[in-house]
Each structure stands twice: as C-alpha cells, then as structure tokens.
Amino acid sequence: MKHRRIPGRRAAVAGAGIAALVAAGVTFQTANASEPAKTPVAATLSSTAAGTLASTLAEDLGSDAAGTYYDAKSKNLVVNVLDEAAAKTVRQHGAKARIVANSLAALDGARTTLQKDATIPGTSWATDPVTNKVVVTADKTVSQAEWTKLAKVVDGLGAKAELKRSKGEFKPFVAGGDAITGSGGRCSLGFNVVKGGQPYFLTAGHCTHAISTWSDSSGKQIGQNEKSSFPxxxxxxxxxxxxxxxxxxxxxxxxxxxxxTKAGEATVGEKVTRSGSTTHVHTGTVKGLNATVNYSEGTVSGLIQTDVCAEPGDSGGSLFDGDTAIGLTSGGSGDCTSGGETFFQPVTAALSATGSQIG
Structure with missing residues (x-):
C-alpha cells in the first residue's frame, strides 16, 4: 500500500515500539451549532498487514515516528508519535496513535551510549515500543561490580532506559527445524533457500563458525559451508x-x-512460532527489534527479541508466522521449563547478505 510522502519530513527506518491510543477531541463549527468530529476507527489487521502499514507510516511520519507495535488482542497497529499532528496522520491511515516523550533518535542515542560504555558479556538491550524505553537486561553471569557499572550507565540515561536482571545465562543455543550435525556439535536447519538456481539452507552463524561440513540426523553428509557470519x-x-x-x-x-513461501520482517507484538531439533515447536511473541546481545563469544546486533523458549541444539532453527519466514534462532537465556528471552537473526538480512531467496 502506497501513500503520499509528507513533504519536508525526513524518512526514518521503522523502529521498535508503539503504545496505546491517545485521541484529542476535535470540533468543527456549523452555522448553528458545533459537534465533535469523528475520530477514525482503527482498522482490524493481521500481523503481516500491520507490519506493512508500520513501514508506510514510518516513511510518511519521518522524524515524528517513535516506534510501532501490534496489539494482538484488538488486532490494531499502535504507533508512537511525538505530537498531535502526527497522531492525526496515524489515525487517518487506520492505526492507533500514542503521544510519547522519547523519539527514535533519542532511544538510538541511548543505545549508542550503552554500546560505548556498557558492552559487558551477559547483557542485552532492545528498544521496547510499549514502554518507550530501551530495556537493558543483565544475565546471572554479570557480577555485582559489573551490575553497579551497568546501573550507573542506565541511570545516566534517565527515562530513556530501564534495567532488569535475567535468571538465566545468555548463550548461543548450539548442541529450528530438523537436526543437522557436524564435528563437535548439533544445530537446527533454518530455511531451505535457492541461490543461482542451486539449493542451499540457512542456519545460525555461530554454528557455521564452528562446523564446516554438515550431516542429517541419519549421519549422511548433506552440505558444506559457503558463508558464515558471527559475531x-x-x-x-x-x-x-x-x-x-x-x-x-x-x-x-x-x-x-x-x-x-516468503520472508518478512518481524513486528513487535506479533505471534510467532519456532521449530528446533531439541525442543521442537513452541510459540510466543515478538518483544523487541534491533536488539543487541553480548555473548561471551562476541556481540551480535540487529536481532529480534522474543519470549519463545529454546534450548541448546535449537540454534539456527526456524522462526516463522504462517507461511512467512521471520528469523534464525541465535541464542538467549532460560529453557522451555522456566522460560526466558530468545534472540533471532532476521532472515531478511541473511537473505540479502547471502544473495539467496526463499524457494
């Protein structure tokens, strides 16, 4: 769906989050009386349609956009904006609008500060559109001295960030789809793809970083690495x-x-499904985009953060929504008994970097 770009506003990359509706009453005068103008009703959308509308609105709103998310209960797209004029544009496009304090630029600035001053193994951060903050998480391996340092940095960011502790440990899930094995480890196949008319598959980079030749669950050799990226x-x-x-x-x-049949971008609030060779199939919700996680093996950025559980061996496995490929299992904390946070490499970025396509 195409819409006219609002002149004089800079196009911005679609961000992380959005929140609830704030509607200002607008009135108009007739010759004899005045009555409230009707606020457009937010459209009922699928998560895929909401993602498409979010991209359109990010372009139209420019620097007035402050993130989006999908409200699965009402099936509405919610958009964070900075002023009432932008909110009016959002409503006219069939989405809900919420006026918030922090712009995407301000939240990106907070992320830059965290990267510079708080890149500590066992930490992660992602922009949360619901709270309009960058949520910083420290796992159980972060020491008290590191926690103190991290808390000082987060406190310095004021209302743009918040800090929480995870009970688990952030790590790549080496050990979703079918099992693939190599010397020293087991991972999961993500998605079958095509490149130059030839068959390939995508999996996690920390898997191909450690293993170069792959076999299926029967032990038959099926593949050889062509490209690997990690961290x-x-x-x-x-x-x-x-x-x-x-x-x-x-x-x-x-x-x-x-x-x-296709690949797509994740939307905060979207219900997604993960398949992996250890814990098989589990569902959950997208909680954040453009997440950074500091594994002990190195920092990975641009990830999708979810509450879908995963365990060692699920690495590389498939994250999807219906027939749409969304991501490749990277890592996280917790397990499928206690839960936790799980991070996924966006499949669209992997396809672009490798010159492959869903086929």
Missing part, C-alpha cells in the same frame, strides 16, 4: 552437496510441515 550478525549459508529433498517447509514435529 556481529549470526547467519550461515550451507550448500547442499547430496541429493536429498529440500522442500521450502518447516518441520512441525507432528507428522506435518508448514510450507514457507
């Missing part, structure tokens, strides 16, 4: 070297599979 980003491209089936589908571990 920084977390994806790997593997070329099939054996004549095995490679459908564009994700194993649902119940005798059926979910066909994958």
């Amino acid at each position: 920084g980003t977390d994806f790997g491209l593997v070329k099939y070297t054996a004549g095995v089936d490679h459908p564009s589908a994700v194993d649902l571990y119940n005798g059926s599979a979910q066909t994958i």
Whole structure:
C-alpha cells in the first residue's frame, strides 16, 4: 500500500515500539451549532498487514515516528508519535496513535551510549515500543561490580532506559527445524533457500563458525559451508552437496510441515512460532527489534527479541508466522521449563547478505 510522502519530513527506518491510543477531541463549527468530529476507527489487521502499514507510516511520519507495535488482542497497529499532528496522520491511515516523550533518535542515542560504555558479556538491550524505553537486561553471569557499572550507565540515561536482571545465562543455543550435525556439535536447519538456481539452507552463524561440513540426523553428509557470519550478525549459508529433498517447509514435529513461501520482517507484538531439533515447536511473541546481545563469544546486533523458549541444539532453527519466514534462532537465556528471552537473526538480512531467496 502506497501513500503520499509528507513533504519536508525526513524518512526514518521503522523502529521498535508503539503504545496505546491517545485521541484529542476535535470540533468543527456549523452555522448553528458545533459537534465533535469523528475520530477514525482503527482498522482490524493481521500481523503481516500491520507490519506493512508500520513501514508506510514510518516513511510518511519521518522524524515524528517513535516506534510501532501490534496489539494482538484488538488486532490494531499502535504507533508512537511525538505530537498531535502526527497522531492525526496515524489515525487517518487506520492505526492507533500514542503521544510519547522519547523519539527514535533519542532511544538510538541511548543505545549508542550503552554500546560505548556498557558492552559487558551477559547483557542485552532492545528498544521496547510499549514502554518507550530501551530495556537493558543483565544475565546471572554479570557480577555485582559489573551490575553497579551497568546501573550507573542506565541511570545516566534517565527515562530513556530501564534495567532488569535475567535468571538465566545468555548463550548461543548450539548442541529450528530438523537436526543437522557436524564435528563437535548439533544445530537446527533454518530455511531451505535457492541461490543461482542451486539449493542451499540457512542456519545460525555461530554454528557455521564452528562446523564446516554438515550431516542429517541419519549421519549422511548433506552440505558444506559457503558463508558464515558471527559475531556481529549470526547467519550461515550451507550448500547442499547430496541429493536429498529440500522442500521450502518447516518441520512441525507432528507428522506435518508448514510450507514457507516468503520472508518478512518481524513486528513487535506479533505471534510467532519456532521449530528446533531439541525442543521442537513452541510459540510466543515478538518483544523487541534491533536488539543487541553480548555473548561471551562476541556481540551480535540487529536481532529480534522474543519470549519463545529454546534450548541448546535449537540454534539456527526456524522462526516463522504462517507461511512467512521471520528469523534464525541465535541464542538467549532460560529453557522451555522456566522460560526466558530468545534472540533471532532476521532472515531478511541473511537473505540479502547471502544473495539467496526463499524457494
């Protein structure tokens, strides 16, 4: 859906979050009386349609945009803005508007400060559109001295950030889709893709960083690494070297599979599903975008943060919404008994970097 760009406003990259509706009463005068103007009703949208509208509004609003999220209960897109004029534009496009204090630029500035002063193994941060803050998390490995340092940095950011502690430990889930193994580890196949007319698959970069030749669960060698990226980003491209089936589908571990026809961007609030070879299929919600996690092996940025559980061996596995590929399992904390945070490499970025496509 295309809309006219509002002149004089700089286009901005779609950000992390958004919140609830704040509607100002507007009136107009007739010859004999005045009555309130009707506030446009927010459209009922699928999460995919909400993501498309979020991208359009980010372009139209420019620097007035302050993040978006999908309210799964009402099925509305909620958009954070800085003033009533921008809120009016949001409502006219069929979304809910919320006026907030922190712009995306201010939140990005907070992230830059954290990267410079608080890159400590066992920490992560992501922009939360619901609270209009950068949420900083420290896992159980962060010492008291490191916590004190981290708290000082977060306190210095004022209302732009908040700090919390995770009970688990942030780590790559080496040990979703079907199991793939190599010397020294097991991961999960993410998505089958095509490059130059040839079959490949995507998995996590920390998997291909450690393992170069891959076999399926029967022990048959099926692939050889072509490209690997970790840390920084977390994806790997593997070329099939054996004549095995490679459908564009994700194993649902119940005798059926979910066909994958396309790749898409995640939206905060979107309900998603993960498949992996250790814990099989679990569902949850996207909690943040453009997340940074400081593993002991290195820092990875640009990730999707969710509350979907995962465990060692699920690394590289598929995150999807219906027939849309969303991400590759990177790592996180917790397990599928106690829960926790899990991070995913956006599949669209992996496809772009490797020159491959869902096929």
